Amino acid sequence: MRLTFRLILCLPLLLAGHALPALAQSFSPAIKVNDRVITEYELDQRMRMLRLFRTPGDIPAQAEEQLIDDRLRLQAAGELGIEPTPEQITAGMSEFAARANLSADQFLAALRQGGVAPETFRDFVRAGVAWRDVVGAKFGPRVQISEQEIDRAISSGGASGATVQVLMSEIFLPLEEGSEAETRALADRIRRMSADGFARAARENSTAPSAGAGGRVNWVPVSNLSPQLRQVILGLRPGQISAPVEINGQIALFLLRAIEESENRAPTYSAIEYAAYYIPGGRSDQALAQAARIKARVDTCDDLYGVAQGQPKEVLERGIKVPGEIPQDIAEELEKLDAGEVSTSLTRANGQTLVFLMLCGRSFDVSGAVSREGVALDIQNQRLGSFANGYLQQLRSEARIIRP
Missing domain, CATH: 1.10.4030.10 (Porin chaperone SurA, peptide-binding domain)
Structure with missing residues (x-):
């Protein structure tokens, strides 16, 4: 039996059925x-x-x-x-x-x-x-868990190894003074809705960043949920909506869409930050040499501001985007990079401009449902x-x- 009684977490305990024969009574x-x-x-x-x-x-x-x-x-x-x-x-x-x-x-x-x-x-x-x-x-x-270890676990989508993942939707309703009763009544109505109704309610009422997507959140390792939410989410059947839960001054509801156990699922991110510095000359020797000199000078995306100083603002593009908003060729290059790493494989303007692409960082977030305490506990248990x-x-x- 494992330390935290996970032996039958995903086993089908179909215990109903015919009783077995009488117990053997040999105590030898x-x-x-x-x-x-x-x-x-x-x-x-x-x-x-x-x-x-x-x-x-x-x-x-x-x-x-x-x-x-x-x-x-x-x-x-x-x-x-x-x-x-x-x-x-x-x-x-x-x-x-x-x-x-x-x-x-x-x-x-x-x-x-x-x-x-x-x-x-x-x-x-x-x-x-x-x-x-x-x-x-x-x-x-x-066993002492550092803040850096927790950060790495969160950014990679959870601790390593086999993990239970949940696919869910969320709604966060602010508890504002004077309107608590109305908010709780709304939460009770949402709890009785269908999945389509939950999505509409998320778009109309949720304060979470996922509201525009009908409350849909990417796969989340259960280990990244707070102990309170682990109990709530794992107590649901796919298609079921949770009872309202109070989190950080808000009322949250969750719709469980799917649950599975997987081995080292590729991480998903809510946002990716990158910088693109544009160098004239395409893949010419001169442009590639300039890119090499810049790479030797910079360690972070912030350093590119100094490189671009005094030039038109169009030469440096930097921002935070959800994965679906990033151009496909840039997204494919970013998948190969860790924070602070650089790619010079892409061009723009029909090959006349070299793209100096740098990954600034990735964010893994489920609108407050991720718990650093829960991640630390999972690392500690491992x-x-x-x-x-x-x-x-x-x-x-x-x-x-x-x-x-």
Whole structure:
């Protein structure tokens, strides 16, 4: 089980169905991990649970490996004096069940129907909660996230690796003094609208930059959403509109259009800033030599103002544009550049003018929905996950694992 209980985030938990045969009652030892025993009954129960989770692969082998790991996790917790409280275990069970859109009681009922005892699920969650606290205690102080790392993660569209992405539309309504009741009433009406009605309401009422596009926002990594919004968005079905949420003095509503898990999706940006300095002579040796001299002088787009000083203002073009507004040839060149890098591949005026193209920067924004706290938490979880995996491998290498 992973540190933040993401094991079944995207698994179809179709737990309803026929109950399995009566539980095996053999409590004879199957595996011994140091001084801790895993019984045949526990193996049978874990296999049943994994099948209900629709876990792919070799179920018996995975059941063995998971139970061995759980014993090692609980051993490490005991050595640190860590023991999850009943309240922590109950909260963990509820969180796990919520990923299947079920309450803890509903989840337990579905497990019972599949032949899995409540204690089996409780033990599973207990080991995960204990391990989370072990990893936090041992490695938490080592993980320090800088502001620069958060900036890089946001500008690249989220942290690296597989990530859950959501495609949504948004409406932001300002809460102005004296008109709060009308604004809340409008939000309630929007919540009951269709997707087309939501788009019209966004164009007519939203203060977000996406209003002109009917509130449509590009793919957003869930890791970039604030914890509050993660819960709201992941609780929706595609096509469903959220309840109103208060964010920074505004009421926000979100329409979930799609959700998927992908590996390193290419980032999308709300705006791209670039500068184009035009040099007469096209691709002549003289023009290219001038471009090389300029490249050696400048580090940022601001430096081009000094290069263009005293010349007609038309020689330097600079601005911030949404991707769809950028000419295609320039957009294709900008895709190859990082901020501060230069391209001299393009010309204008039938090849008579060389374009000195420089990328100033890119913006990744979802109108206040992106949370630096959420991005930092995602980076932190990834690093703690790496520490946790390494530590678990160490515990395994040192353990005495005996199969009678």
